[in-house]
Amino acid sequence: MDMMLPVGVGGCLPAASGGLLPVSDTAGLVSTSPVDAQTNETHDSPIKNEEDAPESVPVQEAPSEKITYRIPSYAEWFSSDKIHFIERRALPEFFDGKSLSRTPKVYKESRDFIINKYKEQPERALTYTEIRKMLVGDVNLIRKIFDYVEYWGLINFHTANENKQKEIGTESGAVQFPTETIPSGIRIVYPSKILRAKAQKPSKEGPSGIINMPSYMDIFTNSNLLNVTGSELTAITGSQICSNCGIDNQSKWFENREKEGSILCEACFTAGDKFLKEDFTLVESVGGSKRNSVWTKEEVLSLLEAIATHGNNWDDVASKVGTKSKAECIMYFMKLPFGDQFCNGNVEPDSLITSRSTTDSLKIDQRNTNNNVEFVGVHDNEELLESVEDAEGPPNKARRLNPLADSSHPILDQVAFLSAMVGPRVAAAAAHASLLAISEEDPVAAQFLSAAQPSQKESIQITSTSKDNSKMNEEQKEETGSRNEQNSQPLRAVDADTTSTKDHLPSTTQIRAAIATALGAVAGNAKLLADQEERETEHLMAIILENQLKKLDSKVQHFEELEHLLNVEHVYVERTQTYILADSIRFSNFNYTSRRG
Amino acid sequence: MKGGTHHGGTNKSTSVKFRMPTAENLIPIRIDVEYEGQRFKDTFTWNPNESEAEITTFAKRTVKDLNLAVAFIPLITQSIQAQVNEFRSYEGLDMILGERVHCLKLDLRVNSTIIRDQFLWDLGNFDSDPEEFARCLCKDLELEDPEVGPAVAFAIREQLYELAVLSVSSGRETRISKKSRREWALDFSQSSKAVSAFELMKRTSSKSSAVRKRNEWDFFEPIVEILTREEVEALEAREERNARIKRRQEDKDDLYVNRYSRER
Numbered sequence: 001m002d003m004m005l006p007v008g009v010g011g012c013l014p015a016a017s018g019g020l021l022p023v024s025d026t027a028g029l030v031s032t033s034p035v036d037a038q039t040n041e042t043h044d045s046p047i048k049n050e051e052d053a054p055e056s057v058p059v060q061e062a063p064s065e066k067i068t069y070r071i072p073s074y075a076e077w078f079s080s081d082k083i084h085f086i087e088r089r090a091l092p093e094f095f096d097g098k099s100l101s102r103t104p105k106v107y108k109e110s111r112d113f114i115i116n117k118y119k120e121q122p123e124r125a126l127t128y129t130e131i132r133k134m135l136v137g138d139v140n141l142i143r144k145i146f147d148y149v150e151y152w153g154l155i156n157f158h159t160a161n162e163n164k165q166k167e168i169g170t171e172s173g174a175v176q177f178p179t180e181t182i183p184s185g186i187r188i189v190y191p192s193k194i195l196r197a198k199a200q201k202p203s204k205e206g207p208s209g210i211i212n213m214p215s216y217m218d219i220f221t222n223s224n225l226l227n228v229t230g231s232e233l234t235a236i237t238g239s240q241i242c243s244n245c246g247i248d249n250q251s252k253w254f255e256n257r258e259k260e261g262s263i264l265c266e267a268c269f270t271a272g273d274k275f276l277k278e279d280f281t282l283v284e285s286v287g288g289s290k291r292n293s294v295w296t297k298e299e300v301l302s303l304l305e306a307i308a309t310h311g312n313n314w315d316d317v318a319s320k321v322g323t324k325s326k327a328e329c330i331m332y333f334m335k336l337p338f339g340d341q342f343c344n345g346n347v348e349p350d351s352l353i354t355s356r357s358t359t360d361s362l363k364i365d366q367r368n369t370n371n372n373v374e375f376v377g378v379h380d381n382e383e384l385l386e387s388v389e390d391a392e393g394p395p396n397k398a399r400r401l402n403p404l405a406d407s408s409h410p411i412l413d414q415v416a417f418l419s420a421m422v423g424p425r426v427a428a429a430a431a432h433a434s435l436l437a438i439s440e441e442d443p444v445a446a447q448f449l450s451a452a453q454p455s456q457k458e459s460i461q462i463t464s465t466s467k468d469n470s471k472m473n474e475e476q477k478e479e480t481g482s483r484n485e486q487n488s489q490p491l492r493a494v495d496a497d498t499t500s501t502k503d504h505l506p507s508t509t510q511i512r513a514a515i516a517t518a519l520g521a522v523a524g525n526a527k528l529l530a531d532q533e534e535r536e537t538e539h540l541m542a543i544i545l546e547n548q549l550k551k552l553d554s555k556v557q558h559f560e561e562l563e564h565l566l567n568v569e570h571v572y573v574e575r576t577q578t579y580i581l582a583d584s585i586r587f588s589n590f591n592y593t594s595r596r597g
Numbered sequence: 598m599k600g601g602t603h604h605g606g607t608n609k610s611t612s613v614k615f616r617m618p619t620a621e622n623l624i625p626i627r628i629d630v631e632y633e634g635q636r637f638k639d640t641f642t643w644n645p646n647e648s649e650a651e652i653t654t655f656a657k658r659t660v661k662d663l664n665l666a667v668a669f670i671p672l673i674t675q676s677i678q679a680q681v682n683e684f685r686s687y688e689g690l691d692m693i694l695g696e697r698v699h700c701l702k703l704d705l706r707v708n709s710t711i712i713r714d715q716f717l718w719d720l721g722n723f724d725s726d727p728e729e730f731a732r733c734l735c736k737d738l739e740l741e742d743p744e745v746g747p748a749v750a751f752a753i754r755e756q757l758y759e760l761a762v763l764s765v766s767s768g769r770e771t772r773i774s775k776k777s778r779r780e781w782a783l784d785f786s787q788s789s790k791a792v793s794a795f796e797l798m799k800r801t802s803s804k805s806s807a808v809r810k811r812n813e814w815d816f817f818e819p820i821v822e823i824l825t826r827e828e829v830e831a832l833e834a835r836e837e838r839n840a841r842i843k844r845r846q847e848d849k850d851d852l853y854v855n856r857y858s859r860e861r
Contacts, residue, residue, distance in 0.1 A: 139717060
């Protein structure tokens with residue numbers, strides 16, 4: 001299969017283009033183009049990639065046309081269209097901007113020239129003395145570049161490895177590029193193992209990203225969390241094979257930031273000074289092999305059980321759940337509704353699940369209520385008010401929460417929780433406002449509510465006996481059911497749920513009212529908090545201003561002191577001047593007189 | 598020559614005082630002394646921070662190793678001492694920092710090997726290493742004579758030293774001996790031309806490339822010639838004759854100079 005790839009002026013393929021082709025065993029990629037070797041120019045020519053290059057064709061067998069340009073695997077960071085950080089670090093004199101003739105451009109030009117020169121005859125070792133005559137500039141700098149390029153095996157790697165290659169056989173870290181003619185600055189640098197691994201999911205690959213230089217901090221703070229690319233890769237390959245030693249790493253591996261798929265095992269990472277360590281990220285695989293983010297019911301249950309028994313010891317929790325990582329457990333628990341309550345209380349997992357389902361229906365409900373648009377338009381909750389009545393006068397928060405917490409209805413639970421956050425008066429006001437809003441919107445509900453209300457309309461407390469309540473509820477349900485087709489499945493489920501409970505039978509309206517109340521309460525609470533925050537800000541601002549003033553004051557004081565000192569000095573200097581003048585006069589007088597005398 | 602009052606040890610990173618513009622502050626020493634018809638010629642590098650006593654030790658050792666007459670000891674010591682002192686007299690001066698690319702030329706014969714070369718050398722690059730350069734050259738050209746490398750390195754050092762001296766001695770009386778001035782005069786004129794051309798190229802065309810023009814490659818390529826024994830002998834004889842003529846001329850020069858200065 002041949003592929004035609006357009007190649008830029010730089011005459012090279014981006015490094016990650018290795019992902020473009022599935023590659024067979026040891027054969028590397030090929031980039032060949034008819035190139036005018038004499039002029040050593042790079043063309044905008046389409047490059048032919050010979051993917052099915054005969055893998056077993058070593059250099060020696062391929063007579064004259066097929067010449068292999070290889071570079072070592074540890075130099076795979078190299079890319080001829082840009083200057084890598086490693087190069088910047090190794091040859092800082094070109095990048096400090098202090099010289100006219102030592103510029104990155106000159107460096108790149110020289111480097112590319114040397115490499116291209118080598119590629120003209122890769123079977124022959126290139127010498128410095130040969131290169132020297134062709135490049136303008138300080139010979140010492142040219143030698144530095146040459147040595148550097150040679151050190152990394154970008155040139156003369158083939159010849160240096162010739163003998164080694166024979167001994168070891170085909171198994172070597174080198175990537176081979178059988179070519180028909182001289183490549184014009186084209187190279188692909190993936191060790192074959194990585195290529196194999198990646199070939200299974202070629203769609204994942206794109207050109208490698210921008211140079212990303214993480215600090216050590218980044219690397220080690222991330223170490224506990226699952227690296228996304230790492231997990232992706234695991235999904236692809238199933239195991240982590242070190243590109244250096246070929247060992248399959250189970251638990252920990254280091255991943256190259258720039259070239260995904262380049263992986264090192266821990267031993268190679270610590271031993272290898274050839275690699276730029278900043279380029280690699282520690283990735284820790286976490287236990288199990290299954291890494292889908294979907295939580296089954298059983299998993300949720302075991303998670304909650306584990307939390308109940310182990311508390312905050314997430315390692316134990318994760319091990320008990322088994323199929324999920326620590327981070328995933330934490331994340332999921334955070335996402336669970338009523339997380340706070342579960343932390344404190346003793347709640348059955350079952351009710352949790354129902355509460356989850358009701359949260360869903362709650363959402364739908366909210367949509368159905370068609371947003372009584374402003375949150376300020378607050379709504380009512382009979383349950384709440386009932387409880388307030390029970391308590392005879394404004395109760396403290398804990399007490400108010402308790403009777404409601406008993407309620408088996410999850411929405412009311414939530415309302416109770418939310419309303420517990422605000423004071424009783426705020427809650428009452430919220431309830432009142434919500435009643436009004438609902439009445440306006442829905443005359444039937446208004447009827448119902450006004451029937452329930454008249455006894456204590458002015459007062460905050462609204463009574464309704466549980467009997468009344470249930471009756472009304474039934475009525476209301478029928479009416480709303482006939483009228484509103486849109487209150488469909490989930491809501492009914494909720495209704496069914498609630499009707500099954502004996503004491504309280506909240507209707508749709510009630511639920512709506514409850515939600516509205518809750519929202520109102522929250523809004524009120526938010527307002528309170530905002531006010532408090534504002535006061536706090538003002539207070540801090542005042543403090544800042546005060547301090548600024550103090551600072552200015554002390555500055556002024558300092559200046560005054562200085563001025564004073566200056567004055568003193570001035571006086572002293574003047575006095576000294578006078579003395580000196582007097583002295584000189586006396587001296588000249590003396591001279592004069594002595595000369596005369 | 599005046600005694601060295603300045604002590605050495607100019608630090609590369611902090612100071613810009615005069616020193617060899619190379620990584621190692623080694624100065625080239627050339628010895629050519631004669632005693633009763635016996636001639637001793639040698640070149641080597643010397644660390645100017647070495648103590649004075651070391652010079653005598655070195656001279657004694659050399660004389661002993663080479664079975665020379667004992668009278669050579671003071672001659673060698675004086676010769677080294679004079680050259681070290683000359684270097685020290687510059688040490689207090691400031692060097693011009695920054696890039697100064699000069700064209701260095703090699704044209705030397707070591708035993709039977711003649712090597713001619715030309716290359717650009719940045720005088721402002723204090724990381725340069727002539728020895729390493731020479732070693733690399735010999736390796737790449739497969740020169741087997743072990744004396745070639747040191748000779749090349751020495752030639753480079755000598756030129757660098759002269760250039761460095763030239764750069765600090767403007768505004769100060771040039772202390773280069775007449776002999777060396779005569780020897781290097783040609784090269785200086787050429788190298789300065791090369792520098793200006795190089796600078797010009799850098800400034801005028803922004804498109805200038807780090808790659809040299811193809812037709813210039815040959816000028817900057819080292820040329821090596823291996824002579825036969827006969828050729829070497831003939832050459833040595835000629836050199837000897839030339840050297841004698843030169844020396845006679847120098848003596849005459851000195852005579853004139855002395856007479857002239859006395860008249861004034």
